Amino acid sequence: MQKQNFLTKNQQIVLDLVEKSSQPLKAYSILFNVQKKGLKAPLQVYRALDKLVEIGKIHKIESRNAFVACKNSNCVVSNATAFSICESCEKVTEINNSKLSKYLSNFEDNSGMKYNKYNLEFFGLCKKCKNK
Amino acid sequence: MQKQNFLTKNQQIVLDLVEKSSQPLKAYSILFNVQKKGLKAPLQVYRALDKLVEIGKIHKIESRNAFVACKNSNCVVSNATAFSICESCEKVTEINNSKLSKYLSNFEDNSGMKYNKYNLEFFGLCKKCKNK
DNA sequence: TTACACAATGTTATAATATAACAAATTATT
DNA sequence: AATAATTTGTTATATTATAACATTGTGTAA
DSSP, X not given: OOOOXXXXXXXXXXXHXXXXXXXXXXXXXXXXXXXXXXXOSHHHHHHHHHHHHHTTSEEXXXXXXXXXXXXXXXXXXXXXXEEEXXXXXXXXXXXXXXHHHHHHHTOOOTTOOEEXXXXXXXEEEOHHHHTO | OOOOOSOOHHHHHHHHHHHHOSSOEEHHHHHHHHGGGTOOSHHHHHHHHHHHHHTTSEEEEGGGTEEEEOOOXXXXXXXXXXXXXXXXXXXXXXXXXXXXXXXXXXXXXXXXXXXXXXXXXXXXXXXXXXXX
């Protein structure tokens, strides 16, 4: 059997939900929302999430244990991700800045380690929350 | 009462343990190790960890849910952190690179958002693991 | 076209991570 | 000493995530 190059039913259900959401979704919130579609157990959701992250369709916001759809067509795989996170309203935006990604992808320190992946999370107050 | 500017007993116990460790420690591993010192409940550990993170004595490796002592004297508070993580042996090193931190601290995108904090995690294979 | 290999799914149970709520003890200032 | 605030202790529980294994689906090749 070939390696799958399409989405399975569960993956599609989870992806559809995450893509419709304007903010990051938690795994158990996803579970709750897809129960009407037949996904009853956490593992069904986590397995779909794992695969979707692996192929770059969604990203995990590590500091929030939450998931967002990829808004960056360059993210074929999730190996170079950057987000801005509002510490007040928790709004998350994927940063798509070629200078930044170039800078980080080429970054080397004195450890002799070559990085094949990074994740960057910026925190602050979004425009709306700053003006409150 | 003044805001505390020293470590409490529990905080000191937890910090001592984390500082002695060469790799990141998980909260429940910390709990297990400090039980002989009298910290019996998860909350006692989590409260100490929260405070230690807040004042920059330790950092949380978000992708691993683990904690490391700060190796960077500049980290008065944990508002600008970068780590390299080996995906094979899980060795974590704090990156202390002034060009990088300057670049990221001054980073602005078109969202108009001003960031007061960031966390960056690089992934790859460390020297040892690369040569296996 | 059926047997096979393997991927994906379903299911139950449980592990691992983290916080809520509240009572008690400690400590600094009045 | 009275007080106010912080820290601690304690029980219970919420949240996040995975182990283990049985079952079903699907592409490939005999």
